[in-house]
Amino acid sequence: MLLQSLRKRVCAANKSLATHGLVKFTWGNVSAIDRERDLIVIKPSGVSYDELTPENMVITDSNGMVVEGELNPSSDLNTHVQLYKYFKDIGGVVHTHSTEAVGWAQAGRDIPFYGTTHADYFRGSIPSARSLSISEVNGEYETQTGKVIVETFEHLDIDPNAVPGVTVRSHGPFTWGKTPEEAVYHSVVLEEVAKMARLTEQNNPRIVCADKFLLDKHYLRKHGANAYYGQNN
């Protein structure tokens, strides 16, 4: 059986979506990519988190063709495929329908940078990707969803490593990271800052984004060569 260690991690990462309160029923999926072998490990479609095992994860190639596994892969697989194709540094992708993030996805607005909780993980507002056209929806829908995400980051010149998440219009959030675990972490952060941003606007409807230098300070306190948060530096 291929990728035994990565299967375990992807299985555990999927289960952690439930633990973190990000999903109901089967409404979320985590994948990871092995860049050397060009293989993706992803949750099977419609299977509850309780029933997930490392063995029932699905392995595909980097185009989304199933290589190993008896179950259908997540129906969102082809969105993950696009993200791995264009965001070269990422190793894990998460999609959920977490409530507060969907509240922004459906509103069609970027999640504004209002403070340091946000800045610690997202170096800028979290973009809202545009609606898909009728031909995109009726064509290769999941692939087009991935392409619209990539387009958003390219058109706005956002570094996907510095802003590791997006909300897709009328749909929900996608996040990513160097590992599947980090991608899940970013989903938790996105959900929390989505709620904080909503409360902030409720408490002060005239609020504007926080200062750019505060954003940079907090982001760089945790990331990059001069980071000094935690124990690894």
Next chain:
Amino acid sequence: MLLQSLRKRVCAANKSLATHGLVKFTWGNVSAIDRERDLIVIKPSGVSYDELTPENMVITDSNGMVVEGELNPSSDLNTHVQLYKYFKDIGGVVHTHSTEAVGWAQAGRDIPFYGTTHADYFRGSIPSARSLSISEVNGEYETQTGKVIVETFEHLDIDPNAVPGVTVRSHGPFTWGKTPEEAVYHSVVLEEVAKMARLTEQNNPRIVCADKFLLDKHYLRKHGANAYYGQNN
């Protein structure tokens, strides 16, 4: 004892309302119908979910007359009866006072279709049934509640199989499904999309419904001949 297997399922479905956080005290009920024998199994009135057993479920005929059981059936029985009478394909009905759904029922507004979480299970906005008149309330209240729900779907030409739920004005949600388990599932979805819709409007008061083609795409990804979500196709 009649319908031993269905008693078990209805009992478990009622208990699951509490597990899903949809009810306080005794504020919700699940029933199922056996279409061949024309018998309904329903929760007894005012009994807490802890105390429910397959044996204390109440069996009625399809007009709501008790056939077996020592306890009074749910006071909402006659609403269930109407739904089974007019919605011929359904096998289970749920009524709760879940918080977010009541927030729309009391507001007297349809829950607008704002995104794919909604579209995966409800092919269109979830209608708000009109207020009952004084004579309807003071007459056969629970039967009239069912009639008003049916009227809503008929007048608006909504297929109850494609939109398996409603909120009754100044009251709360009813959902249904092919089975009692599916009816409960739809109650969970309705509560969640009710919350998402509230947050969406809070984040963007000028938002309008999502595209019809996205609604169809997501609904048909999960339902019908060309569904490709999950493992059963």
Next chain:
Amino acid sequence: MLLQSLRKRVCAANKSLATHGLVKFTWGNVSAIDRERDLIVIKPSGVSYDELTPENMVITDSNGMVVEGELNPSSDLNTHVQLYKYFKDIGGVVHTHSTEAVGWAQAGRDIPFYGTTHADYFRGSIPSARSLSISEVNGEYETQTGKVIVETFEHLDIDPNAVPGVTVRSHGPFTWGKTPEEAVYHSVVLEEVAKMARLTEQNNPRIVCADKFLLDKHYLRKHGANAYYGQNN
């Protein structure tokens, strides 16, 4: 030791405030009255729910003078005393700082009757008692708080048995019932309908109260000679 059975019930009712999520730390208290012996059993002040035992409940006479008990009674005792004095049919009183109810108490607005969840237990909007004057606050504050509640019901001619709760301006909710258990039940209902009312207004800022005949129907479905909800009739 006096009132052993009632001590147990009041102790359990106090602990249930925590189970129902109505209190943090020591922020709530339950009492009961034995009308025959004219004795009140109440939580000791500032003691956490974990540490409550039937033995450390405090017994006072109907004027609030301690009869038995080594600990100080709840600082809100004299409010309870007033309620027992003027609301002759009640047997238990609860005070909490539950979040949604405080959101209305601090807003200084009645909780409007918007639907049947409310009507099942409160036959009308839940009144907001007026602010206390400086002399009332600086005098016998807790006694005056009780007097203002009673004044509210008398001036508005509300039957405290039909509307078993109130919010005190800039403070929080008080509820009561025939028993301490019922008083707790009413606190849970008040908190829930407070939240539902907030969501209702958020979803429809122009909403008005529901129909009076619906209020009566639902209230009388559960209370009085013609009640038909539950198993006791």
Next chain:
Amino acid sequence: MLLQSLRKRVCAANKSLATHGLVKFTWGNVSAIDRERDLIVIKPSGVSYDELTPENMVITDSNGMVVEGELNPSSDLNTHVQLYKYFKDIGGVVHTHSTEAVGWAQAGRDIPFYGTTHADYFRGSIPSARSLSISEVNGEYETQTGKVIVETFEHLDIDPNAVPGVTVRSHGPFTWGKTPEEAVYHSVVLEEVAKMARLTEQNNPRIVCADKFLLDKHYLRKHGANAYYGQNN
């Protein structure tokens, strides 16, 4: 090993942040000061609450220089240092990113005094400290954060013993107390009154602060020579 008893208490206080639902991941820290020995005990940076032990707490002097401990101290240490330096009566400090408090910090508004839950622990509105300038952020950021907090209390002539908390603009809450346990208690209160204030304004957008005499009454019912809440007087 220095300060064995205080290490235990600080460790337990940090873990209690998670129990109280105030933190996700590693997003909060508690410290305490031993005023006689002039030593601070603080959480290590980026370590999860599960992994905290009395032994891995970090000891610094009152200028924030590490005296004992192999791990890096919390990155917010220098903010704590400033608070201990200027608020002479305090023995513990807490910083979190709790959701509702951040909703006010990011809104840049004081949390208004709307009722008695607030007044029981904070004798006045909870101030919002100003944004840091670019030179403050890019200089000794954490030290400057502490200085801005102190400046806020000095300029507004607020007694930090009577108002034991603040929100820092675009960041989050800091609270303090005579002990680390009391500082945590104040963080729980601040989070709760932050939510209550939000709901209050939602229910009544025209609400103003409650009466000053009510504030004083409730604060002094619990604090000072004439306090009569609880068992210690």
